[in-house]
Amino acid sequence: MEEVKKEVTGGKSWNLLPSCGKEAGNLDIIFACDGAASVGQVGNQVARDLTNRGIGARMCCTTAVGAGSEPHVNLGKNAKRVIVINGCANKCASKIMEQRGVKVDYEYTISEMEVKKVPTLDFDEEDVKRIAEKIAEETGLNLNKKSVS
Ligand code: SF4
Numbered sequence: 147m148e149e150v151k152k153e154v155t156g157g158k159s160w161n162l163l164p165s166c167g168k169e170a171g172n173l174d175i176i177f178a179c180d181g182a183a184s185v186g187q188v189g190n191q192v193a194r195d196l197t198n199r200g201i202g203a204r205m206c207c208t209t210a211v212g213a214g215s216e217p218h219v220n221l222g223k224n225a226k227r228v229i230v231i232n233g234c235a236n237k238c239a240s241k242i243m244e245q246r247g248v249k250v251d252y253e254y255t256i257s258e259m260e261v262k263k264v265p266t267l268d269f270d271e272e273d274v275k276r277i278a279e280k281i282a283e284e285t286g287l288n289l290n291k292k293s294v295s
Contacts, residue, residue, distance in 0.1 A: 150162070150291070161198075163197065163204045164204060166204060166206045166221050167217055167221055170220075170221040170222075170224045170225045170226070171224050171225070171226060172202060172226055173202055173203060173204055173225060173226055174200070174202060174203040174204075174225070174226055174227045174228075174229055174285065174287060175203075175204065175205075175206050175221065175222060175225035175226075175227070175228050175229070176193045176196055176197065176203060176204065176205040176206070176229045176230075176231065177193075177205070177206060177208040177211065177222070177228065177229070177230050177231070177239050177242070177243065178190045178192070178193035178205060178208060178230075178231040178232075178239060179208060179231070179232050179233050179238045179239040180208065180209075180233075181233035181234065181238065182267065183233060183234070183263050183264065183265055183266070184261065184262065184263060184264040184265075184266050184267075184268065184269050185233035185234050185256040185257045185261050185262075185263045186233035186234070186256075187233075187267050187268075187269045188233070188256045188261050188269045188270075188273050188274055188277065189231040189232065189233050189254075189256045190231075191269065191271075191274045192231055192256075192274055192277050192278045192281065193205040193231055195274055195275070195278040196229075196278055196281065196282065196287060196289075198291075199278075199289045199290075199291050200282065200287045200288065200289055200291060201287070201288045201289075201290060201291045202226075202287075202288075203229075203287055206218065206221060206222070208239050208242060211242050211243065211246050211248065212242040212245075212246075214246065219246045219247070219248065222243065222246065222248035223247065223248055223249070227251040227252070227285070228243065228248060228249060228250050228251050228252070229250075229251065229252045229254070229281065229285060230243055230250045230252070230253045230254065231254045231255075231256065231281075232253070232254065232255040232256065233255070233256050233257065233263070234255065234256070234257040234263050235255065235257060235258075237253075237255060240253055251285075252281070252284070252285050254277070254281060256277065259273075259277055259280070260273075261273050261277075
């Protein structure tokens with residue numbers, strides 16, 4: 147089981163993620179749209195869950211890629227594999243990757259996975275669990291890491 151590094155900040159013990167800039171070549175990088183609707187929030191939570199439990203995977207900053215931040219574009223280009231999670235049929239995260247020349251290995255769209263797009267930030271944890279496990283199975287991502295959520 148992968149060890150989770152910790153840092154004590156303000157008296158709290160925080161779990162550290164691997165550096166996406168330095169370690170992208172060894173990581174499955176997840177870019178979620180984090181849209182302000184049910185489906186965007188499910189996608190973001192799925193990305194968090196895969197980051198917390200998946201071995202060798204972590205989410206990175208989709209907005210920074212969209213803004214053209216060179217380090218973030220490059221970590222996408224250098225990633226072992228890129229997994230994109232869109233909220234709805236607009237597929238904003240996928241479009242960002244295409245515009246910045248980042249190759250997408252796996253693309254998911256939450257609204258096509260039995261989740262309705264509703265103008266709310268609320269979501270069903272069961273949807274998150276179901277979709278995270280489906281993505282892990284299809285990509286071969288191992289979810290054995292101790293949860294850090
Ligand atoms: S893909 Fe849909 S949910 Fe995600 S940011 Fe775009 S419009 Fe919003």
